[in-house]
Amino acid sequence: MRTLLDFEKPIAELESKLVEMKKLAIDNNVDVSVAASQLEANIEQLKKETFTNLTRWQRVQLSRHPERPYTLDYIENICDEFIEIYGDRNVGDDKAMVGGFGKIDGETVMIIGQQKGRNTKQRQLRNFGMPNPEGYRKALRLMKMAEKFGKPIVTLIDTPGAFPGLEAEERGQGEAIARNIRDMFMLKVPVICIIIGEGASGGALGIAIGDRVLMLENTWYSVISPESCSSILWRSWDFKEQAAEALKLTATDMLNNGLVDGIIPEPLGGAHLDYATATQTVKKVILNTISELQKLSPSERINQRVDKFGGMGAYK
Template sequence: MQYLEFEQPIADLEQKIKELSELSIADDEVLTPEIKRLKKRVEELRESIFSNLTRWQRVQLARHPERPYTLDYIYKITENFVELHGDRYHSDDKAIVGGFATMDGQSVMIMGHQKGRDTKSRQYRNFGMANPEGYRKAYRLMKLAEKFDVPIVTLLDTPGAYPGLEAEERGQAEAIAKNLKMMAMLKVPLITVVIGEGASGGAIGIGMGNEVFMMENTWYSVISPESCSSILWKTWDYKEQAAAVLKLTAEDLKELKVIDGIIKEPLGGAHRDPDKSAQSVKKQILDSLKRLKKQKPEKLVENRIQKYSAMGEWAKASKPKAKAKAKNSKK
């Protein structure tokens, strides 16, 4: 188990418990009570730390290398998954995976960003950053699902769309924009879950759902804290302050009405108990499907458009008074 910096007190105690457990002494009456005391302390410490996480610490949890990725969830919550490949224009982008599957007997088209676990697989998956062909593949799969009247589930976990020159040459912005227009008009239910990082157009390029949920320790924002810091302060050193003001956590976005709900994680993060995390995600998806399948196609489209049109706040600027105008004209 890998520990993040703010988890170090827990790591120290668990290491001590491990050392005591490996000791070979005749009198267990001395050792056993001490191990029990330390385990209780670990639980108390974990509860204390994870009930007071900062926004930056949640960003770190969302990026934890042992956190479940899209394929982990797909294999845990669905049956009969058949992966589909290619965009029929250029190639098959390995950063986005998707295909037909069943979930408790319900057919779904499920897709999402896929990261890698080691150096080789991260390069293969391009660190979960999709090229235009990835979004065009997602477009093809969503339209295929609509053709067969199958609900769509998308799982978001990306640091952003790939910003390389070749991606721009092949129409990165156009591919994402085309997906947004298509998703707005889909006549089947579309459910989105942020399972890790949800960065900018790279995330919403497959995530314009009728209902959008975030797992407890994830983030969803127009920009990453590091990029925000580098723009405002010309350095990454202020990433923690940037995370604090971006309001990118699940609680923030629920309050801002950007998302519809929060999926609880095991204490310590989804990587602490992947099976339990997967079942929580599955339950939420099935609950949403049950609601959305009752709606007519026209209602699904209308609700989706209204949902995104209502986001954000604005106010009309009042016109300057006549006297103020005259005063300014004399000057």
Template sequence: MPQYPNRQFLDFEQPIRELYEQIDQTKKMAEKNTKIDYSSNIQQLEDLIVEKRKEITANLTPWQRVQLSRHPDRPYTMKYIEKMTTGFVELHGDRNVRDDKAMLGGFAQIDGHTVMIVGQQKGINTKMRQQRNFGMANPEGYRKALRLMKLAEKFNKPVITLIDTPGAFPGQEAEERGQGEAIARNIYEMIRLKVPVICVIIGEGASGGALGIGVGDRVLMMENTWYTVISPENCSAILWRSWEKKEVAAQQLRLTSTDMKGFGLVDEIVPEPSGGAHWNYTEAAAYLKDSIVKALNELKNISPEDRVNQRIEKFGRMGFWNE
């Protein structure tokens, strides 16, 4: 067995897995032959892993970035909260239907700032993924998010949203309880919030599920994430009646962080550790924290009225059209 049995590898990460297996074999040889020093061999292999991670990251296709955004070892909202903040106090419920586990939030401290953090959480194992509904919130999840954002506004505290969802839950019961209205209400209310709002795509940013907590003064996007109206698989299913064209769809959707920055839909691309955020949670959180704190310091000097007007103008400029 490899030395790293808990780490999962995507298809294009297999060269890295092979290097880990070589390290494991070298360590076993060192245990059998204690008179021979294998430390230099192990160090060379570890250096090769670092180089291979850089090489892979530098040549990713859009579909591979989609795969990285869904990597099972990738940090989710709770991991970023744990690594970036202190004193997190989770708040529950929408005061109407129930507490949606796919959407979480609460007050926390980040670099001296008291903030309200709201984000989607997918779950770190099978049982928790089912409990969290794979990060797909119901209407009560979006109403819970709005309740927390309005609470932050009441106490004049900035709002940070962490977006990571394959979409809002598409079930019949969600539609019956007003999924579309809940998302539309959030967009309407978020653009009018008087406190600073910073939105970050930390994984998947799909459709209205992302937009429901995606309106802010600053929209940041981590390097290996995607943000678009539909997933590549569903796009492929609609256009070609098959998932087989998902890689083509990912290319045509222009969904990567570089594309979004070029379109002016996001303000900043947050770098990730070589190979992706799943290789080093602490480093990934440090990059994100730096960007968030920088944005907070910029926004706190702007008056609430100017902030709202700038936000309206910012989103009003988005898109391409002819008259």
């Protein structure tokens, strides 16, 4: 059964009525094609009105939809072959960070991303998509491997943040993220970063320094989540909607502020409603962007990367 967000329920009710109408028509051998067509048009119109005018908090909810495609779903749908690589060669393998070589229409790329779980057992295994330091060190190891073999890097970002536990801090969480940020600036191969869900704070930034940083339409990217912002400013999570508005964290906000390079459209209603279209759109963007970046020399890409991020936050 589909998980419905509050603003999806009116649409689902009309869709349910359409199914009932068609079933009754079959059972009673009645022609309802005209009425069905009108109802389908109403559903489509309601969808457009609803999803065109979502609030920032509603987009945050959509980015967290439990049926939304995660990193491994994208890998499965866009790669002809994929070989996962494990471990940071230091502490262990972080299941919240996955990565390996994948082949997309003959183009070999290194794909790295945070992975969430669908059920309680998977969520525990993946630590709710919150990597430990070894996850970021694994990611950097794979990036260096891709650089060694001259293969482009694609990162898929979907995390509520790096794991904030004591053990993560003891193993150098801040240092691991900072090293990733520093070293990603200097990678000689094309680097494409795509936010596919949540992009929270340093947990996202640790794999988000690239030649192109792109966001799916219904995702968010911010230094802090609306709930945490609300708890700091209002001492309560009850003001998360106001916090989301103040943070200006949607894809449109980020693009307008020059913090990302582009927005990838999603199927009407969100990526969770149409995996095939969502993943194929991302696949097309990846291949086109790689082709574009490969026309530049390594030094040109590095210089552009440094200039882009160095210019953020500067104003006259």
